[in-house]
Amino acid sequence: MGRSRFSKRSSILPVAEWPAVDVECFVGEDKILVANRIQAIRMYLAGLPHTQIAADSGIIRSEVHRLLKRCCEVAADGRIWGFRALAPNMHIKNYERTAPVVCVPGEANNGSTGALGQLFERYPMLQKLVHELYLPREPKNKFHDVRMRICDLHNKFIRWLEEHGLQPNEWPLSTKTEGLEALRAYCNSLSSPYPEQWVRARAGEQAAARLTVGRGIEPIVPTMRPFNAVQLDFHKVDSASMISITSPFGVEIKVPLPRWYVGAIVEERYDLIIGAVLALEINPSADSVLETIESAIIPLVAGSKSCALAIGLGNKVFPNQMFEQLAGQGFSILRMDNGWSNVAFDVIDNVVDTIGCAVHLGPVKAWWGRDTIERVFGQTTRSGLQRSPCTYGSGPLDSRKNNPEQNAVAFELKLSDITSALEHQILLQNCSPTGALMMGSPMDALAAAIDNYGSTFIPSPLPATTQELPLLMYHTDIVTVRGNRKKGERPYVKVGPWRYTNEIISSDFALIGQHLKIYSSLRDARIAYAVCVETGEVLGKLLPPNRWQEVEISWSVRSILNREGTNHRRKVRREMHSDDWAGTLATATAIEDTNGMNKANVRKAALAVAKAAAKQAPLNHPSEHESDGTPSVRRDREAAQSGSSMQSLFLDVPFNIKSLHQPE
Structure with a gap:
């Protein structure tokens, strides 16, 4: 016994899930026809009898079954045709040619519609060959063509037909183009x-x-409120640069870089730059990532005098600098690519433990996954960085590229100029009206959300203890306690070029040789904390060297000055002829010949010798420091006070004799 009419109807996909059509798109008789067909199908699936269906829609039983069968066919998009199949003159199947192709040799392809499909039915292996050559999955050998052109594919196509016995009077060999355009259209249709x-x-x-x-598809976590999700990325500045950094003591250090980076965090809701940092590195490091995140959370004090790479010291450009409510403001989701600096343990662990947000790592070099920050980078680059004469442009063929290496030396950039330019670009992005916000600026939109208690903005500041002492966002080092009780040298630790200590460490000689974990602030290298690795004891805040206690300097700048300053010092010493020991020996001998003179005459003789030596080896910069951290002037003074004239034998600044008589 066959299935009932209602059981067959119940097995069909519910009408609510069918692809629909808008009847208003049709006009005249076509509109009435489509409306009647849809009504008939709906009435049939609702279980109404055919007599009522025919009376209301005018469509008989056999026509209803035919239309229903068309609606249930599967379309090329993987769905059923649904109500789309009820449109007039709608072909739900591809054209299948049955008549043979008849054409005169040398003519065009007129009258050969469906000939290629008919040929593939005759030679199914040919169709498979076309698929393998045009859409290869993986190379089969080293001579495999990874992206074959249509003309090359057509040549193989024709040779295959000739090898398998196709006659010259058959399609496509009998046509003028030999089926080239038909093959091209078929290959494009495979998409x-x-x-x-x-x-x-x-x-x-x-x-x-x-x-x-x-x-x-709707996102799993939609961006419904400000600071719900942020995007972090680094933009590579392809500009050969000679960047000049002025140290706190007035020395200009030149840093040559083939490229450098700007790290930024952008808030997704309003396309707002909430943090940025300048990374003068060949590749961004984990410290640069943490420093960028910190700039978005802890506000900088604009106008403070420091030697830092941080952006926002000259002007208030970030939201947490303009709104007190955003001091320490956290976020829920951090999106960044899967680059090596981003996936470092220092970054992932610190971000999750300190901020408590989820970290979404997207694929590397997939800008479309973080289109917000890439769009912001594109706008700032076109309006500023790519206008530099040192730019490499956007690619090898960019006409803006014109001897960037030579221009980098000719147009020396100062660190302060770079940060000022970046601050200007950030202000343009944050304060410029945009059509996406109905001609409001991102900063205005954020201000309105903060002031409106009914908005979706939710203040979520980090705990006060985390804001005051975010050790997890600090740079960490494992160092060994140094010192020598026999020489009376108190315990200390050395982090980078600096010596740190405090009352606890300096008074406990038992710590010598033990390992300490040092937490150093990336923003201010003077701030450091120590923890004993062996016992876990917190040893408290460390004191930097005395000469640096009043100088604010970032971790990155200190590293750059220490690295590039060594090269600078070597060049200065070479210009001072520091290796000319014979001239220095003559100076020392002349000083020894003054033993019979009184003090006044000795000073005059020494001054004359110093002036003569200065003319032979002029000094470019008298404030250069020695490698052990003691200024050369101070060491000369100590040597003179010791009464030994031979101690100045190998000193490279012979005319500093004048300083011997200056008061302490």
Whole structure:
């Protein structure tokens, strides 16, 4: 016994899930026809009798069954045709040619519609060959063509037909173009049934990876409020640069860089730059990532005098500098790429433990996954960085590139100028009206959300203890306690070029040789804390060297000055002829010949010798420091006070004799 009419109807997909059509798109008789067909299908699936269906819609039983069968066919997009199949003159199947192709040799392809499909039915292996050559999954050997052109594919196509016995009077050999355009149209049509394979084979892996964006699927975590999700990334500045950094003691250190980076954090809701930092590195480090995150949370004090790479010291440019409510403001989601500096343990662990947010790591070089920050980078680059004469441009063929290395030396950049320019670009991004916010600026939109208690903005500051002492966001080092009780040298630790100590460490000689974990602030290198690795004891805040206690300097700048300053000192010493020991020996001998003179005459003789030596080896910079941290002037003074004239034998500044008689 067959199935009942109602059981067959119940097995069909619910009408509510069918692809629908808008009847208002049709006019005249077509509109009435489509409306009647839809009504008939709905009445039939509702279980109404055919007599009532025919009376209301005018469509008989056999026509209803035919239309229903058309609606249940599967379309090329993977869905059933649904109500789309009820449109007039709608073909739900591809054209299948049955008549043989008849054409005169040398003529065009007129009258050969469906000939290629008919040929593939005759030679199914040919169709398979076309798919393998045009959409290869992976190279089979080293001579495999990874992206074959249509003309080359057509040559193989024709040779294959000739080898398998196709006659010259048969299509496509009998036509003028030999079926080239038909093959081209067929290959382009393969993008519908095989979109991912087509894009990967014909456009590359990067284009195929981009297919994951814009699929029409709602995001799992929509951005509903400010500071819900932020994006972090580093923008590479392809400008050969000679950057000049002025040290706190007035020395200009030149740092040559083929490229450098600008790290930024952008808030997704309003496209607002909430933090940024300048990274003068060949590649961004984990410290640069943490410093960028810290700039978005802990506000900088604008106008403070410091030698730092941080942006926002000259002007208030970030939201946490303009709104007191945002001091220490956290966020829920941090999106960044899967770069090596971002996935470092120092970054992931510190961010999760300190901020408590989720970290979303996207694929490397997939800008479409973080389109917000990439769009912001593009705007700032076009309006500022790519206008520099030192730019490498956007690519090898960019006409803006014109001897960037030579221009980098000719147009020396100062660190203060770079930070000022970046602050200007950040203000343009944050305070410029945009159509996405109905001609309001991102900063105005954020201010309105903060002032409106009914908005979606939720203040979520970090705990006060975390804001005051965010040790997890600090740079960490494991160092050994140094000192010598026999020489009376108190215990200390050395982090970078500096010596740190405090009352606890300096008074406990038992710590010598033990390991301490040092937490150093990335923003201010003077701030450091020590923890004993062996016992876990917190040894408290450390004191930097006395000469640096009043100088604010970032961790990055200190590293750069220490590294590049060594090269600078070597050049200065070479210009001072520090290796000319014979001239210095003559100076010392002349001083020894003054033993019979009184003090006044000795001073005059020494001054004359110093002036003569200065003319032979002029000094470029008298304030250069020795490697042990003691100024050369002070060491000369100590040598003179010791009464030994031979101690000045190998001193490289012979005319500093004048300083011997200056008061302490």
